[in-house]
Amino acid sequence: MIKLEQLTGGHDRNGFDCGVAALDTWLRQTALQHQAKGISRTMVAVPDTQRTAQEWRDAGLQDITADSILGFYALSSALVVIEDLPQKIAHRYPRQIPVTRLGRLAVRLDMQSQGLGRILLADAVMRARQAALRVGSAGIVVDAKNAAAARFYQRYGFASCAGQPRKLFLAMW
Template sequence: MTESFRVEPLSGDHDRSEFRSGSDALDRYFREQASQDIKRRIATCFVAVGVTSGDLAGYYTLTATGVALNALPPETAKKLPRYPVVPAASLGRLAVASHYQRQGLGGILLADALMRAARAELGIFAMVVDAKDEAAQRFYEHYGFTPLPGETRRLCLPIATVLQRWH
């Protein structure tokens, strides 16, 4: 990929009308719902903007959530205190514009989301995602997420695992 990107919070300056990821639901959410969710503090939303092209090339949303301790993989849960629920960040939505897919931008957005969760001034044990299909699941597994036991498309990645990898 020749273009480089900056990742910044979604604002009224970003023109979302032409964004196409191949998922109508994710495109519609981005155009019609994301700003409302931000305003109501339901989610935050960050976008990748091409530094030279100015293209709006991808976005993701982040929301606070919790995961039941007994829903985590047993080898992860056994290292944690016996609280019924552990805090997590949910990557609610993630999409890359069709012409930028398979060039690593999804990975850049994922890394940005994980870094924001790691820096947040509240306890966040893991990032959780609901992969919308098999392809999305492959993508998350490529970057180290593991499926929660008994769940078809729910995956998680402990923030401490990410930090160990990055240091």
């Protein structure tokens, strides 16, 4: 019913509303620029076919088209210092380590609490792992926007970093 693909100019960025203005604005104004400059890559969830989009419109989601963004996430590379990692695993690493940063993850308001966030996160982890097999990355780091988002990541194995409960890390190895 959905497919995940890299963001392009053909996707309806203006129709996306996740309820967090900073995330909506970043998708509309910054995501494609960062992609063009090689800063990050944004993956979007969209209806897999025109027929799926029509079925969702028939079910009451009037503004969904085949180009509608249902959710998205962005990945980039980063370095972290071990003092910023969860204390129980920091001892395994040298002073600085390469990581994959999950910079943004959002689901449109009318699609929230239906499992799409979990699908996006699983895809992000899978892509980060595939990249790490080629270029090296010790794990994934994310800065949760709020306590609820931090709990979401913790349900999937992310651990809070030392003294920063909303900065979370997931070791890949």
